[in-house]
Amino acid sequence: MRLGVVRESVAGERRVALVPETLARLPEGVDVVVERGAGEQAAFADRAYEEAGAELGDPWPADVIVKVAAPTAEEAARLHDGQVVIGFLQPLTDAEGIERLTQAGVVGLALESIPRISRAQAMDALSSQATVGGYKAALIAADRLPRFLPMLITAAGTIPPAKVLVLGAGVAGLQAIATTRRLGAVVSAFDVRAAAAEQVESLGATFLDLGVRGEETEGGYARELTPEQQAAQQAELQLRIPQFDAVITTAAVPGRPAPKLVTAEAVRGMRPGSVIVDLAAETGGNCELTEPGRETEHNGVTIVGLTNLPSTLPTHASQLLSRNVAALLGLIVSDGALHLDWDDEVVAGACVTRREVTA
Numbered sequence: 001m002r003l004g005v006v007r008e009s010v011a012g013e014r015r016v017a018l019v020p021e022t023l024a025r026l027p028e029g030v031d032v033v034v035e036r037g038a039g040e041q042a043a044f045a046d047r048a049y050e051e052a053g054a055e056l057g058d059p060w061p062a063d064v065i066v067k068v069a070a071p072t073a074e075e076a077a078r079l080h081d082g083q084v085v086i087g088f089l090q091p092l093t094d095a096e097g098i099e100r101l102t103q104a105g106v107v108g109l110a111l112e113s114i115p116r117i118s119r120a121q122a123m124d125a126l127s128s129q130a131t132v133g134g135y136k137a138a139l140i141a142a143d144r145l146p147r148f149l150p151m152l153i154t155a156a157g158t159i160p161p162a163k164v165l166v167l168g169a170g171v172a173g174l175q176a177i178a179t180t181r182r183l184g185a186v187v188s189a190f191d192v193r194a195a196a197a198e199q200v201e202s203l204g205a206t207f208l209d210l211g212v213r214g215e216e217t218e219g220g221y222a223r224e225l226t227p228e229q230q231a232a233q234q235a236e237l238q239l240r241i242p243q244f245d246a247v248i249t250t251a252a253v254p255g256r257p258a259p260k261l262v263t264a265e266a267v268r269g270m271r272p273g274s275v276i277v278d279l280a281a282e283t284g285g286n287c288e289l290t291e292p293g294r295e296t297e298h299n300g301v302t303i304v305g306l307t308n309l310p311s312t313l314p315t316h317a318s319q320l321l322s323r324n325v326a327a328l329l330g331l332i333v334s335d336g337a338l339h340l341d342w343d344d345e346v347v348a349g350a351c352v353t354r355r356e357v358t359a
C-alpha cells in the first residue's frame with residue numbers, strides 16, 4: 001500500500017500531516033512517498049523523511065493521501081476514484097469541497113468527524129490542534145498586553161498580576177487557562193457546559209457564574225444558546241469584562257457560526273491597553289468587532305482575530321497531528337492493505353464521502 005504525504009498549498013498553512021518520526025509508527029507494509037518540501041515550513045527536511053525510510057516524489061497517485069487542509073479544486077483534480085483522503089475536510093462548513101471529493105470518487109476521512117470516544121482519543125486531531133491554539137492564544141495575549149502578567153515585587157514597587165478571562169473552557173480554553181496561569185496571571189473562565197466548572201477550578205482558575213447554563217449534545221458538545229440566553233450572556237459579560245486586562249475567547253458550537261459573546265458595547269467598556277484574542281475568528285469570531293485574519297484596535301483595545309494559530313507553531317502541531325493520523329491509519333490498514341470496516345463506528349463516523357457502489 002502506498003501512502004502519499006502532500007505539501008500544503010493553502011497560503012499560511014505551515015503544518016504537514018505526517019512527520020518523519022511517525023514513519024516508524026505506521027502499520028507494516030506501508031510505503032510512504034513524500035512531496036518535496038512537504039515538511040519544510042514545519043522544520044522537517046526532505047532528508048529527514050528519506051532517512052526515516054520514505055521516498056521523495058509525487059504523492060498524488062498513492063492509495064491513501066494524508067494532508068492537513070481540505071484539497072483545493074486544483075488538488076481535487078489530481079485525485080482518483082477509490083483513493084482514500086485523510087485531512088481536515090470541513091464536512092460541516094465546506095459543502096463545495098465535499099462535493100468535489102464525492103465527484104472524484106474518493107473515500108474522505110475527515111479528522112474532525114472522528115467520534116470523540118475513549119478508543120479514538122489517540123486520533124483526536126481536534127483536541128491536539130486546539131491544545132496548540134489555546135497555548136498560542138495565551139502567548140499572544142501576553143505579548144500584546146502593555147503590562148506584565150505575573151505579580152512582581154520590585155525595589156520600584158509592586159506590580160499586581162494581570163487579570164485574564166477565558167470564555168469557552170473546552171480543549172483550547174483549558175490550555176489557555178493553564179498557560180496564562182503559568183505566566184502568573186489571575187484567571188477566570190466561563191463555559192455554558194456544567195462540567196467545565198470543575199475543570200476550570202482544577203487548573204487554579206475561578207469559574208465565573210454568569211447565570212447561563214446551556215445544554216449538551218450526546219457527544220459532549222455545547223448546543224447553541226437560545227436568543228434569550230445569548231442576550232442574557234452578553235449583558236452579564238458586558239458588566240464583568242471591564243475588570244479584565246485580557247479576554248481570550250474560544251467558544252464554539254460545531255458546524256455553527258461562533259456565538260457572539262462580546263458586544264461592541266462591551267469592548268467600549270474595556271480599559272485602553274486591554275486585549276482580546278479571539279480564537280473563534282475563523283468561524284466569525286466571539287467578539288462583534290473581530291475581523292478574521294486581522295489585528296485591529298478600538299479605542300485603545302487590541303482585538304486579535306488571527307486565524308489558524310496551530311499553524312504558527314508548526315513543528316509541534318504537525319508532530320501531534322501526525323500521531324493522530326498514524327493512529328487512524330492503524331485502524332484502516334492491516335497486512336499492508338486497506339481494510340475499511342464500515343461496522344467500526346470510528347471509521348464510519350470519520351467517513352464523509354464514499355464512492356457509490358453500483359451493483
Ligand code: NAD
Pocket residue numbers: 116117118120121124126127130167168169170171172173190191192193196219220221222223225233250251252253254259261
Ligand atoms: P469546541 O471547540 O466545540 O467549543 C469550545 C468550547 O466552547 C466548549 O467547551 C463549549 O462548551 C463552549 N461554548 C459553546 N458555546 C458557548 C457560549 N455561548 N459561551 C461559552 N462557552 C461556549 O469544543 P472542544 O474544546 O472541542 O470540546 C468540547 C467537549 O468535547 C468538551 O466536553 C470536551 O471535554 C469534550 N472532549 C471529549 C474528548 C473525548 O472524550 N475523547 C476529547 C476532546 C474533547
